[in-house]
Amino acid sequence: MNxxxxxxxxxxxRKAQSLEGRKLALVAxxxxxxxxxxxxxxxxxxxxxxxxxxxxxxxxxARNVLSAGQDNQLILADAAISEIIDxxx
Amino acid sequence: MNxxxxxxxxxxxRKAQSLEGRKLALVAxxxxxxxxxxxxxxxxxxxxxxxxxxxxxxxxxARNVLSAGQDNQLILADAAISEIIDxxx
Amino acid sequence: MNxxxxxxxxxxxRKAQSLEGRKLALVAxxxxxxxxxxxxxxxxxxxxxxxxxxxxxxxxxARNVLSAGQDNQLILADAAISEIIDxxx
Amino acid sequence: MNxxxxxxxxxxxRKAQSLEGRKLALVAxxxxxxxxxxxxxxxxxxxxxxxxxxxxxxxxxARNVLSAGQDNQLILADAAISEIIDxxx
Amino acid sequence: MNxxxxxxxxxxxRKAQSLEGRKLALVAxxxxxxxxxxxxxxxxxxxxxxxxxxxxxxxxxARNVLSAGQDNQLILADAAISEIIDxxx
Numbered sequence: 001m002n003x004x005x006x007x008x009x010x011x012x013x014r015k016a017q018s019l020e021g022r023k024l025a026l027v028a029x030x031x032x033x034x035x036x037x038x039x040x041x042x043x044x045x046x047x048x049x050x051x052x053x054x055x056x057x058x059x060x061x062a063r064n065v066l067s068a069g070q071d072n073q074l075i076l077a078d079a080a081i082s083e084i085i086d087x088x089x
Numbered sequence: 090m091n092x093x094x095x096x097x098x099x100x101x102x103r104k105a106q107s108l109e110g111r112k113l114a115l116v117a118x119x120x121x122x123x124x125x126x127x128x129x130x131x132x133x134x135x136x137x138x139x140x141x142x143x144x145x146x147x148x149x150x151a152r153n154v155l156s157a158g159q160d161n162q163l164i165l166a167d168a169a170i171s172e173i174i175d176x177x178x
Numbered sequence: 179m180n181x182x183x184x185x186x187x188x189x190x191x192r193k194a195q196s197l198e199g200r201k202l203a204l205v206a207x208x209x210x211x212x213x214x215x216x217x218x219x220x221x222x223x224x225x226x227x228x229x230x231x232x233x234x235x236x237x238x239x240a241r242n243v244l245s246a247g248q249d250n251q252l253i254l255a256d257a258a259i260s261e262i263i264d265x266x267x
Numbered sequence: 268m269n270x271x272x273x274x275x276x277x278x279x280x281r282k283a284q285s286l287e288g289r290k291l292a293l294v295a296x297x298x299x300x301x302x303x304x305x306x307x308x309x310x311x312x313x314x315x316x317x318x319x320x321x322x323x324x325x326x327x328x329a330r331n332v333l334s335a336g337q338d339n340q341l342i343l344a345d346a347a348i349s350e351i352i353d354x355x356x
Numbered sequence: 357m358n359x360x361x362x363x364x365x366x367x368x369x370r371k372a373q374s375l376e377g378r379k380l381a382l383v384a385x386x387x388x389x390x391x392x393x394x395x396x397x398x399x400x401x402x403x404x405x406x407x408x409x410x411x412x413x414x415x416x417x418a419r420n421v422l423s424a425g426q427d428n429q430l431i432l433a434d435a436a437i438s439e440i441i442d443x444x445x
Contacts, residue, residue, distance in 0.1 A: 061256035345417030
């Protein structure tokens, strides 16, 4: 998983059917100094706002954010926001 | 997923059978400043044109772009264009 | 797998259900010279403390840290601490 | 997938049994400017020659290059040459 | 897969059960110029010595180094040494 900062979102009319109705957030990944220039696009089911610190999960981890059932290999999600981070120490 | 800009396409006569008939797009990945020098090759089923901003999905996400059925583990696709991006905010 | 140094942890109230009750460690990845600025967030089941050298496993490797049974594809874990490193040579 | 240029091959006597009889190509990955210093080792079933531009597939994509059947999860291949590229535009 | 040079090993008393009895090698990844500062930790079943050039496999490729049977998704291995490289050309 990675920590990141939500920068905005993207939208589209022409897209894979399985992305229909999904909110897609643009997230800048963080290193030890803060946000970097590296960007990932992650499915957002937690209603993150611009500026929120979030956790990004990948692969099967992302699919399990959307649905933790047996058939989630059919879900198109290789990156998803899995937490809105409240704090760190 | 990553945001990228379509730069062109590649073609081949000698290839794995499962790539027969697939259009393969060259895509420059974007960071917070715009397109970088990093390139991925993604299967394109959405007829993206050169200069289009697109979303790239990976792994099971890419296979689900091509076919969202139970047997898509047999599809040769580790990267696919999953959206032609219309806008961002 | 990667070697890293535990820097702290993150917490959240809004999160994917499957992360409920999980401790999430911030880990700086190491290269040949020591810790770098690159950070991953890993599920910690071994009670690592800040400053500990740890081993990070990814993907199915991470899920097998949490539960090595048949159904671990339903576990949301793409990165987990799999060892507290005692020494190296 | 990535575009790359074949630089040579590697061989071994001590190896995992499933790599027996496989040709392993050293491939320099390309960015928008051409070959970079980054190298991957990919299984070659297409008889690529030094200097050929090739397409590299990863993960399940690589296993599907070697065998597109139901049981290909048992094939040791995380990277494979899936095309000898003839041209680009 | 990647080419790398074995730098040493790591050990631990507190670890995930499935890593019990495994030898874990520290490997510096190579680019076109030789070893870089990037390090991966890989399970070693081939008795590699410090200074050996090795091939590293990832994901399902790594699990297939350890056991090529049907149930290897339960094996904790996201990186493994799959060859001791004798030569290259």
